[in-house]
Every structure is written in structure tokens, then in C-alpha cells.
Amino acid sequence: MSRGLIIGAFLTLIFASLACVSLLWIPYDIETFQIPNKLKRPNWDNWLGTDHFGRDILSMVMMGARTSIAVALLAVGIGMVIGVPLGLFSAARRGSFLDEFIMRGNDLIFAFPSLVIAILITAVFGASAVNAIVAIGIFNIPVFARLTRAAALPLWERDFVLSARVCGKSEMRISVEHIFPNIMNLMIVQGTIQFSLGILAEASLSYIGLGAQPPTASWGRMLADAQTLVSIAPHVALVPGFAILLMVLGLNLMGDGLRDLFDPRIKKDRA
Amino acid sequence: MIRYTVARLTSLIISLIVASLVIFSVIEVIPGDPASFMLGINAREDTLAALRSEMGLDKPLAIRYFDWVIGMLQGDFGNSWTYKTPVFELVADRIWVSLPLAIYALILSTLIAFPAGILAASRRGGVSDVTIMGATQMGVAIPNFWFAMIMVLIFAINLRWFSAGGFPGWSDPIQGLKSLTLPAISLALPQAAILARIMRSSLLDMLSEDFIRTARAKGLSRRQALWRHAVRNALIPVITIIGLQFSFLLAGGIIIEQIFFLPGLGRLIFQAISARDLIVVESVVMLLVFTVIIVNFAVDITYAIVDPRLRRKS
Secondary structure (H helix, E strand, C coil): CCHHHHHHHHHHHHHHHHHHHHHHCCCCCCCCCCHHHCCCCCCCCCCCCECCCCCEHHHHHHHHHHHHHHHHHHHHHHHHHHHHHHHHHHHHCCCCHHHHHHHHHHHHHHCCCHHHHHHHHHHHHCCCHHHHHHHHHHHHHHHHHHHHHHHHHHHCCCHHHHHHHHCCCCHHHHHHHHHHHHHHHHHHHHHHHHHHHHHHHHHHHHHCCCCCCCCCCCHHHHHHHHHHHCCCCHHHHHHHHHHHHHHHHHHHHHHHHHHHHHCHHHHHHHC | CHHHHHHHHHHHHHHHHHHHHHHHHHHHHCCCCHHHHHHCCCCCHHHHHHHHHHHCCCCCHHHHHHHHHHHHHCCCCCECCCCCCEHHHHHHHHHHHHHHHHHHHHHHHHHHHHHHHHHHHHCCCCHHHHHHHHHHHHHHHCCHHHHHHHHHHHHHHHCCCCCCCCCCCCCCHHHHHHHHHHHHHHHHHHHHHHHHHHHHHHHHHHHCCHHHHHHHHCCCCHHHHHHHHHHHHHHHHHHHHHHHHHHHHHHHHHHHHHHCCCCCHHHHHHHHHHCCCHHHHHHHHHHHHHHHHHHHHHHHHHHHHHCHHHHHHC
């Protein structure tokens, strides 16, 4: 196992455990304001300091981790659950009208950056974490559909698929029983990468007010609140930023590490 | 080449039509009655009626769609309900902030990424390679709006080299450019990191090709072979990414404009969302998507000019 994979998995695990712990316990209640306690630098009572409402930043980061991970994970889920079957189907019926239709549809979704999808959804339905999930999820669909198709196409030429055909299995059954297991590693790697992009996208969306709404804590929201305070209390802006940076870095390192682990052939080139 | 161009052009037109249908349905069909959506539940009947006729809501959907598309083709994007001015004018004012910002960021990103990627590839495994690759890992992971805030803290608040936000206009181009510098850097950084990684891996692919070995065998030094043969060929995939990045920079600018209080398309669209001015949202989103589709088309065509193998395949 590479060093990158270990560091990445470690960072990811830290944030995942912070999010899990926050389900049961956080150091301080973040729903009530404690104005006399505001903008405290990191100290023994508040390890990461307090924000402009006197809320404990560590508790906010823990709750924010929960929001970020939930949004990004569900968005990856949407992308995979819709994208992978589309890609498998396209590859099974390669060259057909439906294949062309699905792939052109993917190109079209690619023309809508996730931010633009979010703007469209928010303009009509209002801002919420659910809409952020949908926006990022829609953006993930073509990513998985294209990758699945590209990875599945060469497999259809292989002998084990031919023998499955000789056994009389249908194209759909071959896709599920023989093609999918062979591309699963690739999906895990891409899932990790999309997960990290999802964390970044969620942070951007909630930063500009199109994502999770108060009182739901989110890292992007924390940064938006901190923006005007950056000169008097830099820690308020630094902490959530580092949280995003470390989480995304961890996931990216993990994605790269997993890719090398699953496919030792490319290890040398990417090292 | 002609067949390829025609095929791409057809798919370009279909994409534009479908994209416009999607945007039209989301904005004008899903809310039910867009006029009462825009004005809220306390709207007066006569205001509602005025907006309904302004938006042409008494007409059938298909007619409204065609009116909208034909209007846009003639440069008429409708009138903003909150600003009471043509959307075209609003966009025309603000595009002079958003477009230069995106182009500035694209130039910066290329200027950073090319040398970094080439250096990393030519010193593969060495100290500079490891340092550059480590830096790109960070660059990809940093949220650009956070990076922007830190740059404001350092360069605007502490060192006072730049202003923390705002845009003085283009009457003094130097000042205009200066106020776009921090936003452009924050926008460019993550893209530069991605581009440098692609430049490096594409160059490494090229360096292991036979034609490089031939060039070396003919007596070219490593450096000569790299610059004369490898870099040129490695640029092909890089062009595609640069094209894709332009759309990201234009859309990403929407967020960066918020941080630096720049009066660009991003500000326009957020003000429109909070004022529920759907007419503005619809047109600006269409404009953004239109740009993305056109840029992708241009990239495909450039790609085919540079790489003749692609033309034959399709």
C-alpha cells in the first residue's frame, strides 16, 4: 500500500468519525448563541475558538462534516445508481440508436456545470441541502455513464463474454454478471474522486447560499459568515477552510492510492 | 473534415435546442404560474396581470417558447422585472467584468501550468517533480473561494497591495486589471493544478513514444527532443482541457465575483434569484450554457484540425 493511500484513508477516517460522533455528541450546543463568548481564539475550553455568535467552532466543524459527507455521498449515489446502468446499457447496445441517444444526453448534461444546475433548481424551488444533492448528483450522472461505457466496451470483446454468450445469457445478464464486477474497482476509484468534488461543490453552494440553510451547519456557510470577520478573527475563516482542504486532499490521495492498488500496471506512470 | 464539421454542427444545434427546452421548462413550466411565483402571494391583481402580459403568459406554451428563442436570436432577452430594463443591457454591462475575468484566469492558469508540468515531466521522480506534484495535490483540494479570502487577508488587508473588492471600471485599464488580479489568481489556481498534472502525464506518455527514441538516436539531446517533439504532441489533450476549463472559469467566476464584490454576471444572477426575477435567471443561465456548448464545439473542431486521426474515426 502506498503512503498516499494510508495518509488519505487516515484523513478521511478522521472526518468520517467526527461526523459519526456528532450524531451522538458534540462538545457544545450550537443552536444557542452565547454572544459574551464571541470570537474567542482557540483555548482550552474551545479548542478551535468560537465564532461571532459565541458558538464553539469545533462543534460546528463536526456538524458541518456531517452535512458535507451526507450531501457528497448521496450525490455520488445518485450519479452511480443512474449513471452506471446507463453506461452498461449503452455498452451492451453499442452503436445502436439508444446508445447514441444516451451518450448525447450525457454531453448535454455536461454543458450544465453543477453550479448552473443548482442556480436553476434554487431559482424555482428555493435553496436547501436536498437541492444541492440533486444538483451535484445530476452532474455526476454523465461522469459515471461515460466511464462505465468506456470501461465496458473493451470487455465485450473478451473471451469470457463470448463464452457467456455461448451459454445463452442475455446482454443485460452479461452486463450485470460479467461486465459490472470487472469495472467495479474503477467505479470505487471514480466514486472517491467524485466524493471529493462533491465536498468542494457542497461547500461552494452553501457558501453562496444555494446549499444547506441555517441552522444546519455547513463548512461553506461557516466561511460565508467568517468572510467579514477575516481581519479581526482569522481563525473563524481558517478552520472551516482547512477542514475542507484536508477532507478533499484525503479523498484525492485515497482515490489515487486505490487506483494504483487496483491496477499495478499504471503505478509507475502516476507515481 | 467537412463531414466531421457538419456532424458536429448538427449535434451543436440539437444540443442548443434541447438545452433551451430544458431551461424553459424549469423556469416557466415547473413553477406553474411564473408571474405569481415571482411576485409572491401578496401581489396585487393588477400587478400580476401586468407581469402576466409582460411575460406573455396568456399565450400557449409552445408560442411562448418560440417567442423566447426568436427573441434571443434577435438579441432581445426580455425585460427584467426588477430592474425594468432589457436583460440584454444588464448582461452587456456585466459581461465586461465576467469575460475578462475568465480570460485573465485562463491565461494565468496556462502560464503557471505549462512550465510546472513540463518541468515536472522532464525531472521525473526528482525533487522538483515531487514538489510540483505535491503542490498540485494541494491546489486541487483548496476551495477557491477560501483561497480568495486568504489572499484578501494577506494582499489586501495586511500588505495593502490590492483592494479587497469592487471594480473601478475600464476607464483606467490598469486599475481595472489590478482589481481583477486577486480574483483571477484565486480562480486560476485549482485549474492550473489540474492542467499541470495533465500536461505532465501527457508529456510523460509522449516521452516513452518511439518517435522520441528515434529523435534521440538521430543525435538530439534529451532537452531538444523534449522541446521539439514531445511538448508539441503533448499539447493535444491539453487543448481539450483548456477549452473545458474556460466554461468552468466562467461559471466559477460567479462565486469569486461574490467574494470580491465584482459587478459581473454572478452578482446579477444572485440578485435575480433573491428578487425572484426569473426572466433574468432564465436568460443568464441560457447564455452560460450557450457559451459552454459553443466553446466545446470550438474545442472539438480545433482538436480535429490538430489531430487528423480523429477526423477519420468519425
